[in-house]
Amino acid sequence: MQIKDNSIKQKKSVIKDYIIMAAVVLAAALLLLFFPQKSISVLSISKKYLFELAIIFPAIVIIIGLFTIWVPKEMVVKYIGKTSGIKGIFISIFLGMLPTGPLYIAFPMAAALLKKGAKISNIVIFISAWACIKLPQELAEIQFFGIKFTLIRLALTIVFVIIMGITIEKLIDITDRKNIKTDVKKY
Amino acid sequence: MMEFIKNYLTAIIINLIAIIWLIFSFIKSKSKTKESLRIALKTFIKLLPTIIIIIIFIGFLLGFLPPEIITKVVGEQTGILGALITAVIGSILFIPALISFPLAASLFKGGASLMSVVAFITTLTMVGIATLPLEIKELGKKMAILRSLFSFISAIIIAVIMGEIF
Numbered sequence: 001m002q003i004k005d006n007s008i009k010q011k012k013s014v015i016k017d018y019i020i021m022a023a024v025v026l027a028a029a030l031l032l033l034f035f036p037q038k039s040i041s042v043l044s045i046s047k048k049y050l051f052e053l054a055i056i057f058p059a060i061v062i063i064i065g066l067f068t069i070w071v072p073k074e075m076v077v078k079y080i081g082k083t084s085g086i087k088g089i090f091i092s093i094f095l096g097m098l099p100t101g102p103l104y105i106a107f108p109m110a111a112a113l114l115k116k117g118a119k120i121s122n123i124v125i126f127i128s129a130w131a132c133i134k135l136p137q138e139l140a141e142i143q144f145f146g147i148k149f150t151l152i153r154l155a156l157t158i159v160f161v162i163i164m165g166i167t168i169e170k171l172i173d174i175t176d177r178k179n180i181k182t183d184v185k186k187y
Numbered sequence: 188m189m190e191f192i193k194n195y196l197t198a199i200i201i202n203l204i205a206i207i208w209l210i211f212s213f214i215k216s217k218s219k220t221k222e223s224l225r226i227a228l229k230t231f232i233k234l235l236p237t238i239i240i241i242i243i244f245i246g247f248l249l250g251f252l253p254p255e256i257i258t259k260v261v262g263e264q265t266g267i268l269g270a271l272i273t274a275v276i277g278s279i280l281f282i283p284a285l286i287s288f289p290l291a292a293s294l295f296k297g298g299a300s301l302m303s304v305v306a307f308i309t310t311l312t313m314v315g316i317a318t319l320p321l322e323i324k325e326l327g328k329k330m331a332i333l334r335s336l337f338s339f340i341s342a343i344i345i346a347v348i349m350g351e352i353f
Contacts, residue, residue, distance in 0.1 A: 004231040010233075017233075025243065042251070045246045049242050056197070057231070059206075062227045064227060065230065066208050069223040079301065107324075124330070127334065128313060128338065141288050144291070146313055149353070153309075153345065156312075157341075160203035160341035180312075
């Protein structure tokens with residue numbers, strides 16, 4: 001029942017997105033009518049970016065689809081719940097990187113893992129990696145910024161995500177770990 | 188021909204990965220491949236309106252805003268202040284990361300500093316004001332707020348380091 005509700009909700013939000021898109025296209029067309037001298041540059045810039053996205057976008061959604069089917073979510077939960085230490089950190093990063101859905105799916109997963117006793121640092125690292133280091137998206141980053149920029153930014157991000165995970169765990173341990181646990185239990 | 192390959196090397200590699208994986212997937216399981224393609228189509232339909240809106244936005248941004256203004260607000264000489272501005276914008280905006288890269292690239296070409304572009308990309312993905320209520324509900328106030336706060340600070344530091352390197 002819940003799944004059905006969710007899919008209806010999703011459909012509604014997609015339809016809403018298309019209505020907004022139509023409104024934006026209309027507004028853009030009107031604006032260009034009022035500023036005809038700008039229309040050539042606006043259209044040529046938009047056309048250029050449209051082309052750059054069009055040549056990678058179908059391939060990226062196919063890769064996302066393949067990942068989703070061949071690397072099921074259950075596998076992620078299985079591995080992240082058990083492992084700890086440095087191995088746990090790297091597994092959390094790796095599993096977070098897999099394109100298994102939007103961020104709001106990661107929160108309930110993380111809550112379930114916390115309840116099962118996963119380390120707070122791993123959960124923070126997992127969510128952060130899920131949010132910002134998605135494999136197919138990185139292909140788009142390489143396309144627009146080049147490989148050197150992408151690799152350096154990713155390396156720095158991973159370092160900071162790890163520091164962040166460990167620090168947050170320490171902070172929460174110092175204050176009250178109990179509160180978090182009861183917080184999580186409520187849902 | 189060589190020119191074409193050089194210009195679109197990344198796009199060619201991405202497409203090759205998709206095609207080769209698709210072939211392997213098809214050999215191993217037809218039904219799983221079909222399901223993958225169904226998810227791919229669904230993702231495509233879901234993201235398409237946002238892509239179109241962002242592309243129109245980029246056109247207007249660069250077409251109407253002269254580079255001097257972008258440079259003045261988030262350009263090289265604004266330093267960390269420029270990065271702070273884009274980091275805040277990145278925290279508020281709620282757009283898929285996949286589509287944030289062309290937007291960030293357009294800002295960069297329009298005169299934004301590398302530092303502010305990095306801050307923008309990083310907070311866009313790591314900090315979500317829009318998803319914060321959900322994060323609080325699932326993980327508790329303390330953990331969610333600490334994570335967002337640390338992510339924001341990390342984004343600024345990463346941006347400053349990247350600005351120094353490049």
